Amino acid sequence: MTYYILLALAKLIPGRARRQRFIDAIRPRFSVKAIVEAALAEQRASLEAVIYRTQMVEAPATMTVDQTVDALIDGKSIARFGGGDLSTMDGWFDTFQTPGPELSRRLTEVLVSDEPDLLVGIPGFAYDLSPDLADGMRDYYLRWALHMRRILKPHLRTDRMYAATEVSMAHGTFGPGFDRHAYFEKCRRIWDGQRVVLIHGDGIFDGFTHDIFDNAASVDHVLAPKQDAFEQYDDILRRVLTAPKDSLVIAILGPTATVLAYDLHRAGYRALDLGHIAKSYEWWLNERTTASEAFFAAD
Numbered sequence: 187m188t189y190y191i192l193l194a195l196a197k198l199i200p201g202r203a204r205r206q207r208f209i210d211a212i213r214p215r216f217s218v219k220a221i222v223e224a225a226l227a228e229q230r231a232s233l234e235a236v237i238y239r240t241q242m243v244e245a246p247a248t249m250t251v252d253q254t255v256d257a258l259i260d261g262k263s264i265a266r267f268g269g270g271d272l273s274t275m276d277g278w279f280d281t282f283q284t285p286g287p288e289l290s291r292r293l294t295e296v297l298v299s300d301e302p303d304l305l306v307g308i309p310g311f312a313y314d315l316s317p318d319l320a321d322g323m324r325d326y327y328l329r330w331a332l333h334m335r336r337i338l339k340p341h342l343r344t345d346r347m348y349a350a351t352e353v354s355m356a357h358g359t360f361g362p363g364f365d366r367h368a369y370f371e372k373c374r375r376i377w378d379g380q381r382v383v384l385i386h387g388d389g390i391f392d393g394f395t396h397d398i399f400d401n402a403a404s405v406d407h408v409l410a411p412k413q414d415a416f417e418q419y420d421d422i423l424r425r426v427l428t429a430p431k432d433s434l435v436i437a438i439l440g441p442t443a444t445v446l447a448y449d450l451h452r453a454g455y456r457a458l459d460l461g462h463i464a465k466s467y468e469w470w471l472n473e474r475t476t477a478s479e480a481f482f483a484a485d
Contacts, residue, residue, distance in 0.1 A: 238315050262456075267307060309334055354463040380434045386407070387411060390464075
């Protein structure tokens, strides 16, 4: 109440600059919203100090998003582990897929693999919190970093370079200073002029008005369930294996895509686990942010 009384009195102060100085002076002392925001900022800073600055673990070597896109343009395959994939591997996350011992075993197999020309993506921001992150993602990593590190710890190697798992969803990962136009144009170079086989949940592109794959030479679709796709894994893999070996296979299918990319790469395909890439492109061109549960719905 005091703040709003003072704010009303500020209108009596002559000169715009003097009024603004008065408002700036009273806001942190009397505005409840400002006091709460300051308290939350202080709490986040304290969490960051505990989780990141005092971490007793060696951070794995991880590429940047830009370096990861470059590697994909150069012909690498990729299997990615985000927070959901790691939790599924740990046996308890079920937004995309009901966890099970076989899926956990396969995901672990991919994470520890060392296949030539196959990148393994991990969430590097669980170890190094970048100032370039969007506020929502910063809060996400403050909340989940220790959980992700616990799952990753038994499996990571200090002598290898991991890819950036955020390569397919930089739009939602970084703040407004990130050059989204350059990022998406660079991503599109990965499949430019190529024969693409797209594995995805049935109906996930319904209502889309922008097609990130429209510069490919052709796009064939292999449809799968949006959720619990791993229950039909053998059938999905069998259908994809009928595609010509010079196809670029792109999987958008939750944790199942991680295993598919690995198996298809070993079968001689160039395979990319790029969950959220098409939705990110659609939301960016429609000027929508990705900090919502709707964005992370099963696809």
